[in-house]
Amino acid sequence: MIIVQAIDALREELKSWRKTGETIAFVPTMGNLHAGHIALVKRAQELGSKVVVSIFVNPTQFDRKEDLAAYPRTLAEDCAKLQAGGADLVFTPTPALMYPGGGLATKVEVPGVSELLEGASRPGHFTGVSTVVCKLFHLVQPDVAVFGEKDFQQLMLIRQMVRDLDMDILIEGLPTVREADGLAMSSRNGYLTTAERKIAPGFHLTLGEVVDALHKGRQDYAALQAEAAQTLVALGFRPDYVEIRRALDLLPPAANDTDLVILGSAWLGKARLIDNIPLTLKKLTETS
Template sequence: MKICKNIAELNDWLENYSNDKSLGFVPTMGALHKGHISLLEQSIEDNDLSVVSIYVNPTQFDKKEDLENYPKNDKADAEMLEKAGCDMLFLPDNLSIYPNGEQILEFDLDGLDSTMEGKYRPGHFQGVITVVDRLLDLIQPDMAYFGEKDYQQLAIVRFLAEERHPETEIVGGRIIREPDGLAMSSRNERLSEEQKEAAAIINEVLEKSYSKKGNMNVEAITAWVRKNINLNPHLNVEYVEIIDPYTIEILDDIEEDTEARICVSVWCGDIRLIDNMPL
């Protein structure tokens, strides 16, 4: 596996290895887990070559302490990627991503960033798409892979790619879970064992919410989810929303046959967790 740390090395690798070969790309912020590796495996299956990037983007953190506390272990991540069959790891520095300083891409996301994560983390998605846009410009992959755990982000990246990078297909990867149902996340490293046990309740409640569809309205379902997660003293629900899985529009009413997705953000101590699933 080749490791490139700047644009010159990246361009040299792309010029020498990617001509006439399909290229898959998995952007990450490191602290890799099986969810990231599943995206890489999907890329390897779909493409001739697969690239993974690791870059902890400072502009998508709304709290400085979250950036400072974000887990980092490039050596362990590189070993995991090489074992999984990654062809190239891109480890850009800040200058490669922000050549003119940390300037945010001002891009109209057509309201996709106005609810859920966008509402509770203002400016977050502008930081995300600034880096995604830059990485897609640099790597120009045929396919790029993003996990469904960040479901709103996936929709926003798809919109960005349609508008600015139509040559790249955005592929969503299913949520990978721990045996107890907790959605895998780099943030889970910061949870105590007791908190991890509590956080598994999130998935348990979301799965049970499916049986409420057709028997309860949206307001009652979201209230039921909030109440049952908050029963655990370690957990505090920030939001519960039921959305259209294609437009990300928050739904006020659903029928039994309505396609929908339920999304939550939950604080477990000082760790913020998100999850979602089809409803």
């Protein structure tokens, strides 16, 4: 496995691959890798003949300086996992390399989807995400890029950016990888104490209760959202939001919408957890 930090070295290696007809699959990460990230690498191996992984803790997508400072940097351990997982190249740029002027000068913004839910809770977050992913796409020029569906809104934003800018990149979403008790794998799960880790699966279970209620025919969306938030508070969470949205555009659903997604964010101690569950409701059929 090749590890490069310099942009020139990255481009030189990628150029040699393209000359021999290799197809490039890309997995952008912020490091502190877990089994969910390795699942993305495994999927990338199925989609391309060479797999590039980036590890970059992107400062422009953090809305709180203390969160950026506390984010774990585990480069040596990450590279060992990626080598075992079959990655071909790891790109490890520094903030100074990615942002030579010290911050965002040219910005890539995706209006609409970036202003909802996570965007409303974390001002500026998605501008940082779309800008850095756009820059990484420009540097790597992959044939396909693989992202986890746990970050449902982020995946939607990236797909829209690729469409709007006519990027010739296939965006592949991988279903959320979970622990045995249902908790979505996340680098931030390491912030949980032993006691909080026992409570954490209740987040996914609570979203699942909303899904069950929808399948049983309830359409009082506001009440369902409020009940879920109350359940989370009772369990010891500090909910940020629980929302029932259309899977197509994350707007509030109408009565006849069937493709939905339940999205939630909640604090548990120092960890801010996010999760989602997509679902398709059965269409109401007319009876004669």
